[in-house]
Amino acid sequence: MPDNYAIADQFSLLSKLMDIHQENSFKSKSYGSAAFSIEKLPMQLESIPKEQIASLKGIGDSTARKIIEILETGKLLALEELIAKTPEGVLEMMQIKGIGPKKISTIWKEMGIEGLGELLYACNENRLLLYKGFGEKTQKNVKEAIEFYFRHQGHFLYADIETYALHMQDVFESQFKENKFLLCGDFIRQMPTLEKLCWVTDCSNQQLATFLKDNAFETSELTDNILHAKGIENVMLEFQFSPRDQLQKRSFILNGSEAFVDAWLNKYPASLDNMHTDQDAFSAASIQYIPSFLREDPAIIEQAIKGSVMDIVQPSDVKSIIHSHSDWSDGTNTIEEMAKACIDKGFEYMVISDHSKSAFYANGLTEERVKAQHQYIDELNRKYAPFKIFKSIESDILNDGSLDYSDNLLSTFDLVIASVHSNLKMSEEKAMQRVITAIENPYTTILGHPTGRLLLSRKGYPLDHEKIIDACIANKVVIEINAHPRRLDLDWTWVARAQEKGALLSINPDAHNIEGYNDIRYGTLAAQKGGLKKENNLSSFSLADFEAYLKG
Numbered sequence: 001m002p003d004n005y006a007i008a009d010q011f012s013l014l015s016k017l018m019d020i021h022q023e024n025s026f027k028s029k030s031y032g033s034a035a036f037s038i039e040k041l042p043m044q045l046e047s048i049p050k051e052q053i054a055s056l057k058g059i060g061d062s063t064a065r066k067i068i069e070i071l072e073t074g075k076l077l078a079l080e081e082l083i084a085k086t087p088e089g090v091l092e093m094m095q096i097k098g099i100g101p102k103k104i105s106t107i108w109k110e111m112g113i114e115g116l117g118e119l120l121y122a123c124n125e126n127r128l129l130l131y132k133g134f135g136e137k138t139q140k141n142v143k144e145a146i147e148f149y150f151r152h153q154g155h156f157l158y159a160d161i162e163t164y165a166l167h168m169q170d171v172f173e174s175q176f177k178e179n180k181f182l183l184c185g186d187f188i189r190q191m192p193t194l195e196k197l198c199w200v201t202d203c204s205n206q207q208l209a210t211f212l213k214d215n216a217f218e219t220s221e222l223t224d225n226i227l228h229a230k231g232i233e234n235v236m237l238e239f240q241f242s243p244r245d246q247l248q249k250r251s252f253i254l255n256g257s258e259a260f261v262d263a264w265l266n267k268y269p270a271s272l273d274n275m276h277t278d279q280d281a282f283s284a285a286s287i288q289y290i291p292s293f294l295r296e297d298p299a300i301i302e303q304a305i306k307g308s309v310m311d312i313v314q315p316s317d318v319k320s321i322i323h324s325h326s327d328w329s330d331g332t333n334t335i336e337e338m339a340k341a342c343i344d345k346g347f348e349y350m351v352i353s354d355h356s357k358s359a360f361y362a363n364g365l366t367e368e369r370v371k372a373q374h375q376y377i378d379e380l381n382r383k384y385a386p387f388k389i390f391k392s393i394e395s396d397i398l399n400d401g402s403l404d405y406s407d408n409l410l411s412t413f414d415l416v417i418a419s420v421h422s423n424l425k426m427s428e429e430k431a432m433q434r435v436i437t438a439i440e441n442p443y444t445t446i447l448g449h450p451t452g453r454l455l456l457s458r459k460g461y462p463l464d465h466e467k468i469i470d471a472c473i474a475n476k477v478v479i480e481i482n483a484h485p486r487r488l489d490l491d492w493t494w495v496a497r498a499q500e501k502g503a504l505l506s507i508n509p510d511a512h513n514i515e516g517y518n519d520i521r522y523g524t525l526a527a528q529k530g531g532l533k534k535e536n537n538l539s540s541f542s543l544a545d546f547e548a549y550l551k552g
């Protein structure tokens with residue numbers, strides 16, 4: 001039998017969900033206060049004769065009927081129906097401190113956001129500020145509360161865990177000077193998301209466990225050779241213990257996909273004996289070195305045999321900021337501030353691509369504002385030459401695949417980035433029609449974040465990647481590798497295929513402020529996994545080559 005607390009919880013949830021669904025607010029209030037009254041009752045409801053429940057203080061007829069329903073069936077149908085009508089991600093929002101049902105309702109029904117990752121991304125883009133009841137302070141609190149929540153889920157973006165991983169490496173190295181700690185696994189493989197950090201070490205299991213416990217980590221021994229630990233950051237740390245002469249071998253096995261490691265061991269069974277450095281396995285096999293981030297598809301081994309693994313793009317190879325937003329739409333810096341920061345960081349040019357008019361939530365540019373912005377960019381270009389700001393727009397791809405302005409206006413941009421931002425729930429057929437139409441538009445230069453996915457929270461719409469890649473090549477459209485750590489879209493698993501077929505890709509930060517430039521690093525780490533070469537990356541083009549490309 002459910003006790004009063006469990007019953008009160010159901011009423012409290014019912015009241016909140018009714019508010020989220022904007023149902024009768026009088027009723028939802030009465031269920032909310034009933035929850036409160038039930039909690040305060042001096043006796044258990046189950047011990048009260050049913051006919052007396054309606055006369056309890058703070059409980060009316062309708063509430064009484066529902067209490068009886070719960071007591072008799074263990075369930076509340078009205079609540080179950082509401083839960084079924086609510087997307088999972090919206091239910092999850094109720095776990096976040098600082099956003100009550102009214103705000104969740106606005107977030108879901110008005111902003112069209114259905115998950116926490118999506119909401120976090122909207123905070124980064126300052127989207128919440130445009131809605132009633134959301135100030136800068138609320139937005140900041142929501143952002144922090146979601147980040148806190150994600151930490152507790154135990155899944156992390158690479159970018160969110162990187163500093164911690166390197167810090168812990170330092171901690172172990174300075175604490176255990178006589179021992180080795182090799183960071184390995186998904187982190188070394190540059191996976192976009194991680195569930196744990198992993199080390200192989202020759203430190204003794206007991207010594208390490210004691211040290212971790214003394215530093216407030218919770219530890220558990222998985223086997224004699226594997227220790228798990230978790231500190232307040234809630235990141236799972238795994239330690240695999242191994243004698244010193246086996247460390248490199250163990251780490252080699254953890255630093256590649258299963259398919260890669262199996263293929264390797266089949267081909268070069270003895271190459272992992274007597275390893276002292278990572279390079280030794282390759283020397284023993286007499287083939288070219290394969291960096292850990294490329295040890296995914298076993299086919300890379302054949303390339304290494306031919307000596308053709310080379311010139312993988314590096315963060316420093318990115319020469320420009322392509323895809324950035326200023327305070328004309330939803331960015332926070334002025335175009336001039338963005339340009340100066342580019343010059344300071346040694347970038348040769350920048351592409352300002354604010355949102356287009358349909359993106360009203362992001363203060364997208366009307367025709368008049370586009371013209372005004374172009375005049376302003378001309379002025380800045382005179383002031384900061386030879387640095388160059390290119391006139392662009394991130395045009396929404398509308399439902400029917402068309403772009404957001406007339407051809408006349410589209411022709412005034414140096415380049416156009418076309419992206420899907422709204423109505424993401426589509427069948428593959430619908431999505432393909434929409435995106436292919438946009439790719440075929442003669443004004444489209446770059447396809448922005450092709451699938452719209454947000455890592456750890458939104459899957460993105462279904463696309464036939466092969467066909468998208470072919471259409472981009474046929475229409476001379478560049479495929480973006482959006483470098484935001486939550487996007488990394490095009491996914492790295494398609495980068496190699498796109499490159500092989502002859503597509504041009506572009507690592508673009510989609511910066512909404514100057515700090516956003518740093519994301520280029522994460523886009524590059526992902527592009528590296530796909531083996532992207534710098535000559536196939538548009539944002540590595542020099543200013544002259546970029547201009548020639550746009551003209552060509």
Ligand SMILES: [Zn+2]
Pocket residue numbers: 394419421448449
């Ligand atoms: Zn976008």
Ligand SMILES: [Zn+2]
Pocket residue numbers: 323325394510
């Ligand atoms: Zn953008």
